[in-house]
Amino acid sequence: MRRALGFQLNDVERQVGLFCTWLEARGQTQTFTIDDAVTWARLNPDAHPSWWATRLSLVRRFAAYLNANGVDVPVIPNGLLPTRKPRAVPFIYSQDDLDALLAACDQVFSDERIAATLRTVIGLLAATGLRIGEALNLRVDDIDFDNDVLVIKAAKSHERLVPIHPSTTTALEQYLTLPARVATHPDPHGPVFVTAQGTGYVYVTFQSRFKRVREAAGLVPRGKARPRLHDLRHTFATAHMTAAYTHGGDPDRVLSLLATWLGHSDAAHTYWYLTATGELMARAASRLEPNAQGERS
Numbered sequence: 001m002r003r004a005l006g007f008q009l010n011d012v013e014r015q016v017g018l019f020c021t022w023l024e025a026r027g028q029t030q031t032f033t034i035d036d037a038v039t040w041a042r043l044n045p046d047a048h049p050s051w052w053a054t055r056l057s058l059v060r061r062f063a064a065y066l067n068a069n070g071v072d073v074p075v076i077p078n079g080l081l082p083t084r085k086p087r088a089v090p091f092i093y094s095q096d097d098l099d100a101l102l103a104a105c106d107q108v109f110s111d112e113r114i115a116a117t118l119r120t121v122i123g124l125l126a127a128t129g130l131r132i133g134e135a136l137n138l139r140v141d142d143i144d145f146d147n148d149v150l151v152i153k154a155a156k157s158h159e160r161l162v163p164i165h166p167s168t169t170t171a172l173e174q175y176l177t178l179p180a181r182v183a184t185h186p187d188p189h190g191p192v193f194v195t196a197q198g199t200g201y202v203y204v205t206f207q208s209r210f211k212r213v214r215e216a217a218g219l220v221p222r223g224k225a226r227p228r229l230h231d232l233r234h235t236f237a238t239a240h241m242t243a244a245y246t247h248g249g250d251p252d253r254v255l256s257l258l259a260t261w262l263g264h265s266d267a268a269h270t271y272w273y274l275t276a277t278g279e280l281m282a283r284a285a286s287r288l289e290p291n292a293q294g295e296r297s
Contacts, residue, residue, distance in 0.1 A: 015058045031072045037063065038080060049083040056081050090234035091225040098126055100217035108216045109209070113180035117193050118213055120175045121206070125229065127168045129236030132229045136201045138192045140176065145169055 003009055022040050023032055041056035060076040067075050093101075102119050109115040121135050134152050142151040148169045150162040175181065176192065184198035191200030210229055219227040 012058050012061065015055055016062045019055075019059050019062070032063075034074055034076050034080075037076055041081060049081065053081045053083045088226070088228070088230075089224040090238075091219075091222065091227040091231040092238055093126070093227070093232060093235045097217070097219055097227070098122075100219065101213055104213045104216040108212050111180070113178065113184070113194075113196070114209065116175055116178055116180065117201070118206075118209055120171060121193060122210075122213075122232070123171060124168065125232040126236065128162055128164060129233045130162070131233065132203065132206070136191070136193060136203065136206060139190060140192055141189050143169070143172055143192070145173060 019037070019040050022043075023029070023036065028036070037056060037059045041052045041059065044051070056076070060078075063073050063076050066073040101122055105115045105119040105122070109118065121132075124130065124135050125132065128150070130150075130152065137153070138150065142153065144151070148164050148166050150164055151159060152162055153159050172192065181194060184194050184196060186194045186198035190198075193201050195201060195205075207229065214227055221227070225231075
């Protein structure tokens with residue numbers, strides 16, 4: 001029922017399965033205690049405390065279900081292993097970084113389809129600020145070629161329309177008609193980005209290939225900022241805010257538009273995507289300088 005309502009249950013299934021396997025290895029097949037759950041959640045002593053809390057939260061849901069169905073299992077209280085997961089420091093890609101990533105796709109992969117898939121997805125993320133999951137879930141029918149619009153579904157928000165530049169539409173059309181892609185015999189109404197079997201990509205496969213491209217491009221961490229796929233989204237938001245300050249736009253209006261474009265239910269969430277780059281801060285600070293009439297912008 002939960003899956004039919006759209007809940008993603010992969011993490012629950014995997015972690016609860018690992019927990020049950022661990023219990024069975026200890027000879028426990030009928031019940032478990034709160035201490036058992038906490039011990040299992042902290043099995044990896046080197047993991048971040050937020051990971052311990054996440055594992056325990058998944059077992060808590062499992063325990064609550066069992067308890068409600070009459071199984072002799074205690075309800076695990078909230079507040080155990082409390083922690084807040086630290087937000088990753090965004091890696092803001094420069095144009096040179098993006099050019100290096102795109103060039104590395106052909107250097108790393110001799111398979112034309114794989115290289116084109118990596119190149120097109122990376123370009124799409126940089127040009128639109130989509131989440132990687134939204135890009136990989138994009139289907140052929142979600143592209144309005146006549147009006148340069150993408151229909152984004154199954155995301156954190158309700159269905160939304162994302163306008164794209166005609167050059168982006170052209171790049172997507174070229175990928176769809178690529179002979180190496182056509183040779184996989186993909187569903188004409190199926191996923192845009194396909195594997196050798198003509199089926200859609202899963203995140204872990206794409207992520208592992210992106211890692212190879214990133215290394216070939218020579219991109220390395222800057223302090224605590226590590227170059228991730230999700231940082232293309234941060235880069236997109238930051239670039240638009242910088243442009244608003246640079247060209248005399250209305251930053252408040254741009255922020256509101258970005259919230260809608262990125263699929264955020266609240267503009268406050270969009271603030272997390274705006275990294276204090278030197279250029280952005282300089283442009284923002286210039287608005288505080290008195291103008292010719294002695295007034296601040």
